Amino acid sequence: MITALRQFLNEPFVQVIVSLLAACWLTVEAIPVIINISRLRNLMKEPEARSAHSNRTPTLGGIAIFAGTMIGYFLWQPEGETHLHHLAIAGILILFFTGVKDDILVIAPVKKMLAQILASSLVIIGADLRINDLFGILGIHQIPYLFSVLFTIFIFIALTNAINLIDGIDGLAGGIGLIASMIFGSWFLLNNQYPLAILAASLSGSLLGFIRFNFSRTSKIFMGDTGSLILGFVLTLFAVKFIHLNTGAGAIIDAPILAVVVLIVPIFDTLRVFIIRIMNRRSPFFPDKNHTHHILIAQGLSHFMATCILCGITIGLTGIFLLIRNSVTTTQSLVILVCLFFVYNYVNYLLIKRVNYVDPTTAILEQQKQTKREAKARLQKIKRMRRLYEN
Structure with a gap:
């Protein structure tokens, strides 16, 4: 009986399901405790101009996501575990402590960036996980070592921060993360990448448990920077490993395109808001409410409906690209993606235009500029009057 049970639990599919359920259960159990401690210690996020919420809310949901993911993963010693997986856990730990400190005390953006560079460098340099082949996109195949390292670090930082930027309404970052981790995890499981499949299942379970509270009215919690940093890092790890594995015979030719499509909402949204900020002569990192999810909320949609629309776009486009991937070249797929980006911007x-939406953050900034201009004009008038009086 015991032998049969052990054999049953040694099946990779069973381990994936158990990890998912265990991570979900642990997250659901941990979040109420975190909410109570946050309220007792006043570790709450105050509503601000950019907030889509009007109530003070705990922001330490990332702690539960981290705990659920780690415990779900460490339930087993999966076949094929390598130094890469150990370094990935080390990177997650670095970002966990960085995120917790930022959620509680707030740290400088430069320090957060350095933590992301350190975490990504562990797996890129330490485990040689690099994007070293562009599969013929724009005629490019092999990439020199140094350029591939810098390029992959850039991808880790860009995608991690893209996940952070879409964490503006209930369920969106968690929902996109859940879909992406399940897609990548399914591929890893089918291709015998059991450690990553279990990690993806554990992350999926944790996000599932978190989303239940993220949508709650009475027990709401945000994932905070702790959750978004970990989520962005792990999803980027999955995407880069997916691309890295799809080299050689039998590979998915347009693997980079498929990885982008799975994460299309954070990528397109980040590109769009950065372009708008630069066109308005502001820093691309200037916070505002020009994100697509803010625009959808301005249309009168609930957080749940806006999240469902954007998650639906992710699922729909992923399905379409999986169907057409054998009918088009990688470069043609890239052209389709560029066209989709223009369509995305036009729809926004x-x-x-439909509701005459004005970003309130921009309006506040313009008001501040007008106040400064008026103060400067008054000062110049006083100086002129003083010169006239002295003459």
Whole structure:
């Protein structure tokens, strides 16, 4: 009986399911405790101009996501575990402590960036996990070592921060993360990458448990920077490993395109808001409410409906690209992606025009600029009057 049970639990599919359920259960059990401690210690996020919420809310949901993911993963010693997986856990730990400190005390953006560079460098340099082949996109195949290292670090930082930027309404970052981790995890399981499959299942279970509270009215919690940093790092790890594994015979030719499509919402949204900020002569890192999820909320949609629309786009486009991937070249797929980006921007423009949406953060900034201009004009007038009086 015991032998049969052990054999049953040694099946990779069973381990994936058990890890998912265990991580979900642990997260659901941990979050109420975190909420109570946050309220007792006043570790709450105050509503601000950019907030889509009007109530003080705990922001330490990332602690539960971290705990659920780690315990779900360490339930087993999966076949094929390598130095890469150990370094990935080390990177997650670095970002966990960085995120907790930022959620409680707030740290400088430069320090957060350095933590992301350190965490990504562990797996990129330490485990040689690099994007070293662009599969013929724009005629490019092999990439020199140094450039591939810098390029992969850039991807880790860009995608991690893209996940952070879409964490603006209930369920969106968690929902996109859940979909992406399940897609990548399924591929890893089918291709005998059991450690990553179990990690993806553990992350999926934790996000599932977190989303239940993220949508709650009475027990709401945010994932905070702790959750978004970990989520962004792990999803980027999955995407880069997916691309890295799809080299050689029998590989998915347009693996980089598929990885982008799975994460299309954070990528497109980040590109769009950065372009708008630069066109408005502001820093691309200037916070505002020009994100697509803010625009959808301005249309009168609930957080749940806006999240469902954006998650639905992710699922739909992933399905379409999986169907057409054998009918088009990688370069043609890239052209389709570029066209989709223009369509995405045009739809956002139509939605803004429909309700005459004005970013309140921009309005506040313009008001501050007007106040400074008026103060400067008054000062110049006083100086002119003083010169006239002296003459």
